[in-house]
Amino acid sequence: MSAAFPTRWRRPPQMIRSRAWRVVLAVGALVYLTLAIGTVEVNWTRVMVGLERGQRFVAGFLQPDFTTRWRDISAGLVESLTMTLTSTVVGVLISVPIGVGAARNLAPAWVYAICRGIIAASRALQEIIVAIFLVALFGFGAFAGFLTLTFATIGFIGKLLAEDIEDLDATQVEAIRATGASWLQVINYAVQPQVMPRLIGLSVYRLDINFRESAVIGIVGAGGIGATLNTSLSRYEYDSAGAILLLIIGIVMVAEYASGHLRRWVQ
């Protein structure tokens, strides 16, 4: 007896099981897309003019001009690199006490609340917006950039360090505490050895991020290579801009590779 076994197999839906929801989501997505694309106004004549510029940019990117503006470029690079290093060092130094304070297993509730507040504030505000305000307060230049990056570093390292401290092996802390160690000695002998490799890894990673950000905050006047790039683009000097971009890409790639290596070596 040949029962009607199905000879074809249809794959069951993979993400959303209910058919009604799938239809609703698909229709919603379609409506949104038509609305969204409808609001995009494109000035095609301007784009056509721009295409010629785009060609010049690609040409400039393929034949970068490092020499003509080399003094500006090197000054920008030095500013960016020094800003990156100083802000990472200062940011890590400040974020260590904040990270310890934001770990629930080490700090009393009120210290915890304050430190978490600082971390949340630093993480919620984008670097650019912070940079705008700090440039308004401290004047144009690398110092405002340094402060911006330091502020951003505090939120990043503080949060990850606090989470790491909260996850650490409690038995070791208890063992040190059982010897009669003070709070500082507990930190020094039980907490620090456990989180140090990760803290170093995070700092190196943040160094890498800070360099990328330093290339951006220059656009709002906080010094560094971003300012040079902005100037060269607004003068339509695409060959210099191409050179700067290639330098940024090169440094970011080297930094990423080196920081990955260093982190693997430390951990």
Next chain:
Amino acid sequence: MSVRDISSAEMPVWHHRTAAGRLGLYAGWLGLVALFVWCWGLMTERTMWVFVWDAPTAAADLMNRAWPPRWSYMERLWGPLWDTINIATLGTLLGIAIAVPLAFLAASNTTPSRTLLRPAALFCIVASRSINALIWALLLVSILGPGLLAGILAIGFRSVGFIGKLLYEAIEETDARQVEAVAATGASQAQILNYGIVPQVLPTFWGISVFRWDINIRESAILGLVGAGGIGAQLQASLNVLAWPQVTLIILVILATVLVSEWVSARVRHALI
């Protein structure tokens, strides 16, 4: 011989490191401090310290001028806010459309050519990642002129690297046995991809996309600073005329949007995993 016979001078003291190790460590820290001091000198060469010492007064002055936010300005922010969300969403879609094929080309287990296409795809991913969205926008505004299109393309190009990198790593980590099982049924290459690999990476893919969308909302809010449309353009306009109460309001709106998008993305990723 009792323990007491050992005088304290010959009692060995436990040290964490050997003498050479300690010396090396101190030298390393000293080197870092020296580097820091040197960099600090270079960086602050051109700093006008007058402005820095003046900063607390300037801050108080700024706070006075920026508070309270000008709430009535809100009615002119709804349009730019909608534009910002569109830039982020359409940009993410564009990024996905470019990143998915690139990820399949870059993953070592699905790439058609290991010598030629894989390095090229990896280079595209790295190049896209190392240029910030704001720099992409700066370039595209200079080429295409100001407007939403430049913003969407900037967000899209920056997303390619992020989505591509995470997706190709997910593809490389797929379970080879499932792929082999599908291949053993006599499936074609396309069918292997469709039935062996796609189901395994689909949840990761949606997670990555929603995560990137959340980041893109943050980034698109500031793209307007360089002329790429959205609420950042309003921010730039207000900054140019020093209308600080409007600036405060715009930053509050951006913060609220970012919080909402973060909440949405956390919910969606929680539901997916």
